[in-house]
Amino acid sequence: MIFRRSKSNRINQARQDEKQEDLLSSNLDQNLQVLCSLYEDCSDVVFRPFLIGGQLKAELIYIEGLSNIQEMDTNVLSPLMRETKGEQSTLTGWLKETVSVSKVKEVKTSDDCIRQISTGNPVILVDGENRGAALGLAQWEKRSIEEPTSESVVKGPREGFVETLGVNTSLLRRRIRSPQLKMRSMKVGRYTQTEITIAYIEGIADKTLIKEVTNRLQRIEIDGILDSGYIEEMMEDQPFSPFPQIMSTERPDTAAASLLEGRVVILVDGSPFGLIAPTTLYSLLQSSEDYYQRFVLSSAIRWLRYLFVVLSLLLPSIYVAVLSYHQEMVPTKLILSMAASREAVPFPALVEALIMEITFEALREAGVRLPKQVGAAVSIVGALVIGQAAIQAGLVSAPMVMVVALTGIASFTIPRYNFGASIRLLRFPMIFLAGTLGLLGVMLGLLVILTHLCTLRSFGIPYLSPMAPMKGRDMKDVLVRAPWWMLNTRPHLTGEYNQYRQAPHQKPDPKNGGETE
Incomplete structure (x- = not known):
């Protein structure tokens, strides 16, 4: 010492x-x-x-x-x-x-x-x-404000963050005009000297959370920071987890809404993505458009999204398990039809599923990396041509192509790209477990994932909060999206917090001429 x-x-x-x-x-x-x-x-x-x-x-x-x-x-x-x-x-x-x-x-x-x-x-x-x-005469070329490509909406603001930090902070100031919106700046990177801004609302964000975020940023000693992904990877609670523990967004309205919930937003100069901490599993499955349309429609779409997340993870593995070990679970006519389609296929269901999944992921990656004018055409035409040719050549069966196609469509419904990539990554070990142990392997894989999610934290916040541990008051914006006149409290994140976000009795009452109750 x-x-x-x-x-x-x-x-x-x-x-x-x-x-x-x-x-x-x-x-x-x-x-x-x-x-x-x-x-x-x-x-x-x-x-x-x-x-x-x-x-x-x-x-x-x-x-x-x-x-x-x-x-x-x-x-x-x-x-x-x-x-x-x-x-x-x-x-x-x-x-x-x-x-x-x-x-x-x-x-x-x-x-x-x-x-x-x-x-x-x-x-x-x-x-x-x-x-x-x-x-103060700095001036350089910068990209104009455009609609975010990774978080597009039908109804809602069309502005997105850009690579200039000053523009991004002004977009937040434009939405939250209170002096309680604080922004702390620091520089990280020995050579790049990248400016980083920590934004929070004083009186709503917990002081312990702000201090923890500041301490984690100050601990970073690196040659350079070129994107917010560097910061995200070096601030996570469990870096070896496949699930993202910090939410990234291109939308200023999403960042402003998170600030009003007591979260902290980290903006990095040179990156169009802001980081939001802490985050939960359910925050990653929510879209900003859920709050811009009627609550009944938003709740229905949210349930549909949850269903397709489960299908994206489990559909290929369940198909492989049933086809390999549990044929008695399938109706007779359907199993006969599936057996006829697989008669000329030389591979077992496990290999067949892996071939199709890897091919689909390769087409998806090719569509992203190719120029925009030809990327979509290559991915769509490639999927049609390769799928039809594989069926006619007897390498894969038609039901397997349908299962993989439905799985891909289901993965597109996940609003956060990094969370969708985690589900795609976990799909492969689930297929291996299904091909070796059947439905027992699928259940073991689900138990491992659920156990990991229960132990995972984001800046001290349980990843499955507010469902585990259960917080009834915060459940109004998890499985369903309650109407705005019922969302009168903020989610309880850490420590003491500013509980009420709006006055009581905001429900419209037509009997009183449209006035609130």
Whole structure:
């Protein structure tokens, strides 16, 4: 313990000494020498020397393509070069009186200069000043706001997150206009210095949850963060689980709804996917459109979705188990028809199912990776041609093709892509168990999955909550979607929470002219 403390003290002392050495000097040439050595062989970094008032040497440093050059010429260089006070004023005075830029930040070390320049903010250094100024003139090419491709809806907002963090935070601010919406920023990645924002609503999100999310992010030490998937994989409670424990979304309305439930949203610069923590199994099976249409229709679609999730996981394995070991469970006419279709097939049902499942997954992956214009055509035509040719060649039977096709259609009803990928992954061991042990193997596989789900947690929240453990008050938005005038409480996530989300007696009463009860 003494050795660890002394080592930690030495590291901290070394960092302090290094920081002292990085302080800017009042000699402009010395500061430029340090920055030029750091940006050696960086052709896109521009060092623009100029004279303030024709007398005092100064330098404007920026990265071409990340800064607004027109604004720099109009609001910075032109007024400073025409300045009449010359050496009589200071950098602070010029920023207040001459430079017309709304956002200005002081920099005192070379690390601060590098951080601001890399962000796109030009830095001004003046001879005789031991500090500089970073100007908020960052500007780079960005994608326009479009409809999310992975979470499309028929009824609801059509806006989606983009790769620019500032745009994503503004989309959340546009929906939640309260100052209680807090956003904490930090940088992760030794080389990328990726900016990450933690969004939550003060008074609704539990403080313990916010602290835990912050601690997990601060523990990450990596060369670079290029997408939110890096963060998701390094923050999970059980990284070897096939089930996602953090929900990702492209939709600002989904993120805003999660914030209002007391969850935390993590936005990563450069990624159009926001992360929502904690999450549960039932949150992954809910679509944002469930809350934009009538509750009766939403509840019916939700039940249909649950049914098809079960079919997506179990239909091929049950077919293989029944065909291999439990033929007596099938009506006589149906089993005779299936036996006739399998008469020329040289493979057992297990191999036949694996061939078709692997082929279907390959076609699905090919459709995703190919260009959009030909991807859909290849996947559809490939499935039709290969399926029909396999039947005519006697490699697979027609019922097996139907089972695999129904399984694929069922998997498309899962609203979250990463959860659907988990179900697709688990389908293969279930088929193996069914082909070796029959329905007993299917039941054993289900027990293993259920046991794992019962032990799984997301930031301390049980994965099967609010059904296990049972919380009756929160069941109004699990198996069914209760009408909005009944959803008067938030889900209870962690610790103390802001329970009520709306006033009581919101049910419309036609007897009183449409007024609430």
